[in-house]
Amino acid sequence: MIRLRIIDIIEKKRDGLSLDEQEIKYAIDGYVKGEIPDYQVSALLMAIYLKGMNDIEATHLTKAMLFSGETIDLSMIKGVKVDKHSTGGVGDKTTLVLGPLVASMGAKLAKLSGRGLGHTGGTLDKLESIEGCSIDLSPEHFIDQVNKINIAVSGQTASIVPADKLLYALRDVTGTVSSIPLIASSIMSKKLASGADIICLDVKIGGGAFMKTIEEGILLSRLMVAIGKGFNKKVFAILSGMDQPLGYAIGNRLEVKEAIDTLSGKGPQDLEELCSEIAAEMVFRGGLSSSKKEALALASANLKNGLALKKFYQFIEAQGGHIDNLDEFVKVRDVFPYRAKTAGLIARIDALSIGLASMRLGGGREIKEDVIDPMVGIVLKHKIGDKVSRGDVLCEVYANKPIDNEILSLLDQAFCFSEDIVKMPKVIEKIIG
Amino acid sequence: MIRLRIIDIIEKKRDGLSLDEQEIKYAIDGYVKGEIPDYQVSALLMAIYLKGMNDIEATHLTKAMLFSGETIDLSMIKGVKVDKHSTGGVGDKTTLVLGPLVASMGAKLAKLSGRGLGHTGGTLDKLESIEGCSIDLSPEHFIDQVNKINIAVSGQTASIVPADKLLYALRDVTGTVSSIPLIASSIMSKKLASGADIICLDVKIGGGAFMKTIEEGILLSRLMVAIGKGFNKKVFAILSGMDQPLGYAIGNRLEVKEAIDTLSGKGPQDLEELCSEIAAEMVFRGGLSSSKKEALALASANLKNGLALKKFYQFIEAQGGHIDNLDEFVKVRDVFPYRAKTAGLIARIDALSIGLASMRLGGGREIKEDVIDPMVGIVLKHKIGDKVSRGDVLCEVYANKPIDNEILSLLDQAFCFSEDIVKMPKVIEKIIG
Numbered sequence: 050m051i052r053l054r055i056i057d058i059i060e061k062k063r064d065g066l067s068l069d070e071q072e073i074k075y076a077i078d079g080y081v082k083g084e085i086p087d088y089q090v091s092a093l094l095m096a097i098y099l100k101g102m103n104d105i106e107a108t109h110l111t112k113a114m115l116f117s118g119e120t121i122d123l124s125m126i127k128g129v130k131v132d133k134h135s136t137g138g139v140g141d142k143t144t145l146v147l148g149p150l151v152a153s154m155g156a157k158l159a160k161l162s163g164r165g166l167g168h169t170g171g172t173l174d175k176l177e178s179i180e181g182c183s184i185d186l187s188p189e190h191f192i193d194q195v196n197k198i199n200i201a202v203s204g205q206t207a208s209i210v211p212a213d214k215l216l217y218a219l220r221d222v223t224g225t226v227s228s229i230p231l232i233a234s235s236i237m238s239k240k241l242a243s244g245a246d247i248i249c250l251d252v253k254i255g256g257g258a259f260m261k262t263i264e265e266g267i268l269l270s271r272l273m274v275a276i277g278k279g280f281n282k283k284v285f286a287i288l289s290g291m292d293q294p295l296g297y298a299i300g301n302r303l304e305v306k307e308a309i310d311t312l313s314g315k316g317p318q319d320l321e322e323l324c325s326e327i328a329a330e331m332v333f334r335g336g337l338s339s340s341k342k343e344a345l346a347l348a349s350a351n352l353k354n355g356l357a358l359k360k361f362y363q364f365i366e367a368q369g370g371h372i373d374n375l376d377e378f379v380k381v382r383d384v385f386p387y388r389a390k391t392a393g394l395i396a397r398i399d400a401l402s403i404g405l406a407s408m409r410l411g412g413g414r415e416i417k418e419d420v421i422d423p424m425v426g427i428v429l430k431h432k433i434g435d436k437v438s439r440g441d442v443l444c445e446v447y448a449n450k451p452i453d454n455e456i457l458s459l460l461d462q463a464f465c466f467s468e469d470i471v472k473m474p475k476v477i478e479k480i481i482g
Numbered sequence: 483m484i485r486l487r488i489i490d491i492i493e494k495k496r497d498g499l500s501l502d503e504q505e506i507k508y509a510i511d512g513y514v515k516g517e518i519p520d521y522q523v524s525a526l527l528m529a530i531y532l533k534g535m536n537d538i539e540a541t542h543l544t545k546a547m548l549f550s551g552e553t554i555d556l557s558m559i560k561g562v563k564v565d566k567h568s569t570g571g572v573g574d575k576t577t578l579v580l581g582p583l584v585a586s587m588g589a590k591l592a593k594l595s596g597r598g599l600g601h602t603g604g605t606l607d608k609l610e611s612i613e614g615c616s617i618d619l620s621p622e623h624f625i626d627q628v629n630k631i632n633i634a635v636s637g638q639t640a641s642i643v644p645a646d647k648l649l650y651a652l653r654d655v656t657g658t659v660s661s662i663p664l665i666a667s668s669i670m671s672k673k674l675a676s677g678a679d680i681i682c683l684d685v686k687i688g689g690g691a692f693m694k695t696i697e698e699g700i701l702l703s704r705l706m707v708a709i710g711k712g713f714n715k716k717v718f719a720i721l722s723g724m725d726q727p728l729g730y731a732i733g734n735r736l737e738v739k740e741a742i743d744t745l746s747g748k749g750p751q752d753l754e755e756l757c758s759e760i761a762a763e764m765v766f767r768g769g770l771s772s773s774k775k776e777a778l779a780l781a782s783a784n785l786k787n788g789l790a791l792k793k794f795y796q797f798i799e800a801q802g803g804h805i806d807n808l809d810e811f812v813k814v815r816d817v818f819p820y821r822a823k824t825a826g827l828i829a830r831i832d833a834l835s836i837g838l839a840s841m842r843l844g845g846g847r848e849i850k851e852d853v854i855d856p857m858v859g860i861v862l863k864h865k866i867g868d869k870v871s872r873g874d875v876l877c878e879v880y881a882n883k884p885i886d887n888e889i890l891s892l893l894d895q896a897f898c899f900s901e902d903i904v905k906m907p908k909v910i911e912k913i914i915g
Binding site for chain 2: 056059060063086087088089090091092094095096098099100219222223224225
């Protein structure tokens with residue numbers, strides 16, 4: 050056997066050649082073991098960023114990352130196991146709606162989730178904003194809960210894909226985050242380690258998202274679907290718009306409340322459409338319904354007949370949480386109306402600015418150590434296409450401390466107006482896979 | 483003033499944009515101060531490797547490196563101050579010949595030199611192989627000696643261009659050595675810090691050299707000349723062939739002896755031609771002769787009339803060294819004849835293999851801590867174009883320990899034969915600047 054050297058691997062990728070399975074495994078294993086230093090891996094990451102990776106290389110990279118740690122064995126769960134990943138949006142409470150909905154339709158959602166950082170929120174933070182709700186489930190509790198009620202969400206432990214944690218931290222400080230093969234292998238290694246049979250990738254497109262254009266989103270989606278095929282998993286990607294926040298609410302409890310509204314059949318149209326579509330695709334692809342149309346009808350029925358909502362409360366209770374009085378669920382010192390300074394049609398609501406404003410209110414973390422205020426956030430009063438007059442309330446700001454100029458200036462930036470006809474954004478741009 | 487961030491600088495170069503003076507200075511200064519970590523600098527180096535740098539960026543990089551440490555003030559030296567840098571060859575004793583020669587012609591050579599590593603030798607190691615010879619001159623001694631006898635060579639201190647030492651060590655392990663702007667700024671920062679008015683860059687082309695092709699050599703030379711112009715220095719590059727070692731001798735004392743032969747007008751033709759050409763260019767460009775032809779004639783005269791040789795002994799003596807008996811200067815346990823295994827015309831003598839064989843004999847360092855045996859080395863008996871019969875001695879191996887199979891196999895690889903007519907390599911391919 051030839052002795053591999055990291056310097057040769059760096060130079061090979063630098064020169065635009067394809068790396069083979071052994072070389073990729075050597076680099077990842079060596080980095081995780083601490084035998085290959087940061088500065089060599091960052092040079093390799095930059096070479097990958099600039100020279101790319103083909104589908105086969107990205108599959109090898111995913112595999113090497115996947116096997117850098119433990120994988121979850123879901124074989125004790127009977128039935129169709131589904132999982133979902135979002136590339137991160139603002140106001141993205143999809144899991145809170147989709148999970149109970151798809152569980153009410155007979156699929157099993159055994160999901161490991163992450164925390165939010167920066168302008169995007171995390172499912173764990175939203176769940177933990179509910180009194181008593183724990184995301185720290187033992188493997189036995191996790192499996193048992195899915196078998197009993199079809200749904201469980203737990204925090205990702207450090208033993209799952211440790212390579213991704215190391216690589217992501219390094220990419221973050223070396224300008225190598227926005228590389229499609231690196232993003233794809235990061236997402237897919239975690240999803241594959243989590244053991245589901247059917248995986249939905251919710252790829253957000255637009256200003257507040259990683260993928261700025263539909264073309265980039267398609268490239269990323271195709272690559273992730275190809276990687277999934279290499280592991281014999283049913284993987285599909287839904288490209289959804291992020292030219293404005295999803296739904297109206299941004300902020301942890303505000304989003305939980307909006308999820309409950311949606312599960313009661315009274316939620317925002319975009320959120321309901323996205324969740325119903327994903328749930329229907331999962332159920333149909335898993336063979337739990339004979340057509341997509343039938344699956345969509347079932348989703349719609351369960352949102353109206355109370356089954357999805359019932360599943361939500363069952364789920365929260367199983368994780369130790371309780372919501373005693375929904376009217377008292379969100380309580381802040383001050384709700385401040387933010388008003389339009391001009392009249393016109395709303396053309397865009399920059400999700401990044403809204404997300405940053407919510408973070409600055411205390412609703413998100415700037416650094417990992419920040420403590421989140423679950424109550425605060427922003428509730429939009431208008432969305433793209435709405436006609437507003439000067440002085441109309443564009444959004445309400447839920448705050449527990451004085452609103453500073455930076456928050457106001459973020460909100461000023463967020464709303465873009467037009468005098469022309471505004472093209473309404475599609476909720477779902479495309480399904481791939 | 484805008485606050486700079488290294489991540490923005492990395493991303494800018496990654497995206498193929500030009501960095502400005504402030505950005506380059508911020509990156510280099512931050513790295514030298516230890517405020518920017520290795521892993522960010524290596525990502526930047528890879529981005530520079532793959533996206534390149536224009537002449538202006540390379541000049542800014544040179545400047546930032548130059549001012550990362552101390553510079554040498556040669557203003558106390560009267561006359562035309564010349565300096566030379568070689569990109570590193572095998573059997574390259576040019577400085578030992580050129581220095582005394584150009585000093586005998588009236589120019590002032592105040593040179594800081596480096597040690598050899600790997601297959602290439604270093605001037606300091608060759609000087610130190612002479613009994614008593616010191617390369618550790620105080621700044622006063624150094625300046626004083628040049629004023630008195632026109633020549634001094636001293637070791638480069640750590641205070642000169644510390645950025646280059648750090649960057650070179652990082653490039654070496656991250657696959658970013660062979661980048662033309664990085665090579666050019668490394669060489670030019672050190673030469674500019676050394677304070678001469680006229681700088682000759684001896685750019686080696688061929689198998690044993692950094693630059694494998696004449697095209698690469700031209701690109702590097704043009705860039706270094708452009709950087710020199712930016713600092714108002716007279717810089718020219720001589721592209722010289724390294725398809726075989728320079729001269730016949732490889733090894734420290736063996737090379738000193740060949741230098742003495744050359745200074746006595748009895749040296750190898752290629753070495754004499756290269757040194758005479760550089761000396762004549764320096765003297766003519768420095769205004770010490772009215773034409774290049776006149777300068778060449780003076781060089782030739784001084785090699786024959788003993789003036790260059792006298793200057794050599796004066797130089798060695800000023801540095802504390804002495805050679806009592808030239809016949810006893812090289813003494814080894816064994817001189818082993820290495821014979822041709824086939825007949826034919828010698829088409830190429832791979833300088834890399836010869837250099838590595840000499841290193842393995844103990845004549846060079848594999849790692850920085852290795853101690854050099856000054857006596858050992860290789861003396862070629864034939865060069866490119868010679869016709870040899872099977873069993874002819876191709877070279878003599880000067881050894882103080884048994885010759886192992888690796889040395890023999892390096893020598894087997896070194897000599898390439900041809901049955902056709904062999905094109906004789908040019909000593910000087912091109913002069914640029």
